[in-house]
Amino acid sequence: MEARIQKMRNIGISAHIDSGKTTLSERILFYCQRIHAIHEVRGKDGVGATMDSMELERERGITIQSASTNVTWKDHVINVIDTPGHVDFTIEVERALRVLDGAILVLDSVGGVQSQTLTVNRQLGRYNVPFIAFVNKCDRTGANPVRVRDQIEEKLGHNAVLLQLPIGLEDKFVGVVDLISMKAQYYEGDFGEIIRETEIPAELAQQAEQYRETLLDAASMFSDELAEAYLEGEVQPQQVIDAVRAGTLSRQLVPVYMGSAYKNKGVQALLDGVVRYLPNPAELTYTALDLNNDEEPVDLTPESTAPTVALAFKLEEGQYGQLTYMRVYQGSIKKGMELYNSRARKKVKIGRLIRMHADTTTDINEAPAGDIVAIFGIDCASGDTFVDPSLNYSMTSMYVPNPVISLAVKAKDKSAEDNMGKALNRFTKEDPTFRSFVDPESNETIIQGMGELHLEVYIERMKREYRADVETGMPQVAYREAISARAEFDYTHKKQTGGSGQFARVAGFIEPLDEGDYEFVDSIKGGVIPNEYIPSCDKGFRTAMQKGTVIGFPIVGVRVAINDGATHPVDSSDMAFQAAALGAFRQTYAKTKPVILEPIMKVSVEGPTEYQGSIFGSLNQRRGIILASSEDGSFSTVEAEVPLSEMFGYATVLRSLSQGKAEFSMEFLKYGRVPQSVAEELIKKYQESKNKESK
Amino acid sequence: MVKEELVQRSPLRILEKSIQGGLGAGNLGIIASRKGVGKTACLVHIATDSLLQGKHVIHVSFSSRTDHIISWYEDIYREIAATRELEDAMEVHDSLVRNRVVMNFSQRGIEAEQLIQSLRAMIVHGGFAADVIMVDGYDFALGSPESLEALKSFAQEVGLSIWFSATLHREQPQVDENGVPVILAPYMDCVSVLITLEPAPEHVKLRLVKEHDRYVHEDLSLVLDSRTLLIADPAQLDSK
Ligand SMILES: Nc1nc2c(ncn2[C@@H]2O[C@H](COP(=O)(O)OP(=O)(O)OP(=O)(O)O)[C@@H](O)[C@H]2O)c(=O)[nH]1
Ligand SMILES: [Mg+2]
Numbered sequence: 001m002e003a004r005i006q007k008m009r010n011i012g013i014s015a016h017i018d019s020g021k022t023t024l025s026e027r028i029l030f031y032c033q034r035i036h037a038i039h040e041v042r043g044k045d046g047v048g049a050t051m052d053s054m055e056l057e058r059e060r061g062i063t064i065q066s067a068s069t070n071v072t073w074k075d076h077v078i079n080v081i082d083t084p085g086h087v088d089f090t091i092e093v094e095r096a097l098r099v100l101d102g103a104i105l106v107l108d109s110v111g112g113v114q115s116q117t118l119t120v121n122r123q124l125g126r127y128n129v130p131f132i133a134f135v136n137k138c139d140r141t142g143a144n145p146v147r148v149r150d151q152i153e154e155k156l157g158h159n160a161v162l163l164q165l166p167i168g169l170e171d172k173f174v175g176v177v178d179l180i181s182m183k184a185q186y187y188e189g190d191f192g193e194i195i196r197e198t199e200i201p202a203e204l205a206q207q208a209e210q211y212r213e214t215l216l217d218a219a220s221m222f223s224d225e226l227a228e229a230y231l232e233g234e235v236q237p238q239q240v241i242d243a244v245r246a247g248t249l250s251r252q253l254v255p256v257y258m259g260s261a262y263k264n265k266g267v268q269a270l271l272d273g274v275v276r277y278l279p280n281p282a283e284l285t286y287t288a289l290d291l292n293n294d295e296e297p298v299d300l301t302p303e304s305t306a307p308t309v310a311l312a313f314k315l316e317e318g319q320y321g322q323l324t325y326m327r328v329y330q331g332s333i334k335k336g337m338e339l340y341n342s343r344a345r346k347k348v349k350i351g352r353l354i355r356m357h358a359d360t361t362t363d364i365n366e367a368p369a370g371d372i373v374a375i376f377g378i379d380c381a382s383g384d385t386f387v388d389p390s391l392n393y394s395m396t397s398m399y400v401p402n403p404v405i406s407l408a409v410k411a412k413d414k415s416a417e418d419n420m421g422k423a424l425n426r427f428t429k430e431d432p433t434f435r436s437f438v439d440p441e442s443n444e445t446i447i448q449g450m451g452e453l454h455l456e457v458y459i460e461r462m463k464r465e466y467r468a469d470v471e472t473g474m475p476q477v478a479y480r481e482a483i484s485a486r487a488e489f490d491y492t493h494k495k496q497t498g499g500s501g502q503f504a505r506v507a508g509f510i511e512p513l514d515e516g517d518y519e520f521v522d523s524i525k526g527g528v529i530p531n532e533y534i535p536s537c538d539k540g541f542r543t544a545m546q547k548g549t550v551i552g553f554p555i556v557g558v559r560v561a562i563n564d565g566a567t568h569p570v571d572s573s574d575m576a577f578q579a580a581a582l583g584a585f586r587q588t589y590a591k592t593k594p595v596i597l598e599p600i601m602k603v604s605v606e607g608p609t610e611y612q613g614s615i616f617g618s619l620n621q622r623r624g625i626i627l628a629s630s631e632d633g634s635f636s637t638v639e640a641e642v643p644l645s646e647m648f649g650y651a652t653v654l655r656s657l658s659q660g661k662a663e664f665s666m667e668f669l670k671y672g673r674v675p676q677s678v679a680e681e682l683i684k685k686y687q688e689s690k691n692k693e694s695k
Numbered sequence: 696m697v698k699e700e701l702v703q704r705s706p707l708r709i710l711e712k713s714i715q716g717g718l719g720a721g722n723l724g725i726i727a728s729r730k731g732v733g734k735t736a737c738l739v740h741i742a743t744d745s746l747l748q749g750k751h752v753i754h755v756s757f758s759s760r761t762d763h764i765i766s767w768y769e770d771i772y773r774e775i776a777a778t779r780e781l782e783d784a785m786e787v788h789d790s791l792v793r794n795r796v797v798m799n800f801s802q803r804g805i806e807a808e809q810l811i812q813s814l815r816a817m818i819v820h821g822g823f824a825a826d827v828i829m830v831d832g833y834d835f836a837l838g839s840p841e842s843l844e845a846l847k848s849f850a851q852e853v854g855l856s857i858w859f860s861a862t863l864h865r866e867q868p869q870v871d872e873n874g875v876p877v878i879l880a881p882y883m884d885c886v887s888v889l890i891t892l893e894p895a896p897e898h899v900k901l902r903l904v905k906e907h908d909r910y911v912h913e914d915l916s917l918v919l920d921s922r923t924l925l926i927a928d929p930a931q932l933d934s935k
Contacts, residue, residue: 613820616822629798630801631813
């Protein structure tokens, strides 16, 4: 293994909304001497945290885009990506975790495991990312890091161990007891930069012994050497570290750190933890698919001399042009070299190569295996694989959730319209969960995204970054149509207009499909429809699925089978069979008893118990099904399933009913059938809008 | 089998017959046993039976995770639907989910007052018209007869019935002259039905100790099937 790669870490910081990820990142930058003064998220100085570099992020005090930075801690080079907590920007977390080797899962010492913690935990699992936990905000009233550890075990199902104990809590929180060195650490000085190490205070000694035992018990599972030393009573710190590292790398152990980013406590120890327990890029095996060999998986070797394999995981329009973030998995990227984009099948030349520090950059000449860098001026889509021209590999794809809400946008004037086009082009390239298209019927531009906030942010960015002033329609959810009964069809498409005519007949049935959107079954016997026209039928049915006639939304959950048909020696054609299939579906659709489906969200509301009556009420009014509520003293969490269409504006409602003390998050759960009364309403609206257009 | 028939043929009808048609609105019932014998399974089966009759159920628990309880319900439902070949099982399931809510409390020794307040919030503000409440894991050693009294008046006021599970510890197997485990004796004035679960060689047996105004000592001729964890009629089990 190359020495350089051993001292490299690529880590992400992920958590529930507002847990203090950006605040923590700011401290990391500070202690690694990347910045020389600390600025707070929404701080009084008005500067804003370094990693929240976008104007909109600073104004709102939330992270929207993940930001990458490169720091050095005790001669280790760490690429840190701070990710957003809000679920509307979940793709940012998804793609960060896709390319990272390890993560810090931040938890609030009061809130513990919250709804988004569960989501992040799932994402970490999806990409097999080892992580350490940081219980932040130990200075808050009600802080209880020990209980948070319990929750990591109970709610996330991880074997979590405390590496530290708090010294004091809430406003008396001053430091931690390190259970490996068995020393007390106090964070002092104006910015916690002075660490004073002393003996463990007498009143904590017994508790420390007890928790150390728990730690040694857990760690011994991963090292025979430690287990033996433990029995003999001669445990060396390094043995514990090695054992915890082995447990963490195999994702069977989660070390738990604690502190207060805001009060500058415990961050340096956490950085030590990153270096100690999280993997270097060479310790994990990554695979790519060989497109020249049936997509056979190939293991990549993290050596800089091997042929290059890199993944473009994020695009961004920076101050100086388009930036493409890349993770190098094998070989290296050098300035001036040529790489091959295996999706676009195009070669590109690497112009400028840079290292990112939130909003500033440094030019570099080479990025070795394992590194994360940004490249200027290459055209590609997010998720593209770049390889040495001698290879044809593709990295496996990333999970991209489907957008669930949409909005019509209209430019205020001609120049705004041009700019809007540019902006949409850019945004859709940057963000695979953001889409835009022109509705052929209404001629309106529709944007789609993950939630209200997601779309709001893009509309605001259009205004600010592209001077595209737009008017917006009401947000609309992505309904679907589906069939609920089986029906047969037998349809003949026939046209005789002068010269050659069109003829095709298709027969078969349509039935509901439990899993998946669409399935086509060819049961034609004896060639009554010639083989060459079978794909035409499939295509015709697919066209029909794109837009249902009930409310004009795509149709899902359909199996179409054809079992009979007829052709004409002269008049049958690809077009004729497509038209026949389309016609057959449209004619039969009503007989399949179509229904309307709507996105149902999993909603989680947290807040003081005194508001739970109003919270229950607010969910009930929104056609919500309350699944469970959990009360933990004065704090409670309510979980419900609510149709997305009912959730518009809920943030405002919740704020006012709880005096701003309750918060909610939601994510897509499933599609569910719309109740009759709502369906009738939707159909009426659709008919009205169609009538208007045809007038 | 359709839903109605399934309800009609449920072994729980046997239980109902023995207790004058059921627990009844405004009344409290207890299922008591040692730890790990199957109280939660009984509660969830009784709750599911009510749900199948279109009733609304609140399940109160004192564990750490609500998803565990939800999986209890899912498992028991799946078992019932499968063994009885329930028709439209998916749709019936969806309607059950709408009528069921889990309320979890982290601390065991929760005051009855707080519990009632939260239940009221769910029923009144949440518009959840509960017919039955299952309280799984109420700590009778910590609680007081007054708390139960308060819960009973709440049940009467709202018109619902409440089933409790009670854990009997190893060191308190003694029963009083009525056959009531001593730890529950102080509560019996406001409890209408008491059933104990008794481990037997093959299946756990259900024994009726109190039904409304009478103390009885009746083998309900019902068991908790050790395989499915469903309350079952042993006659039917044998015939299979
Ligand atoms: N009391 C206390 N407050 C903190 C601490 N860390 C962060 N905060 C505050 O919590 C709020 C949110 O902090 P951020 O750092 O923006 O949180 P985040 O996790 O990056 O938020 P998103 O990116 O929007 O999900 C800010 O007001 C911080 O000042 C802490 O250790 N203690
Ligand atoms: Mg942030």
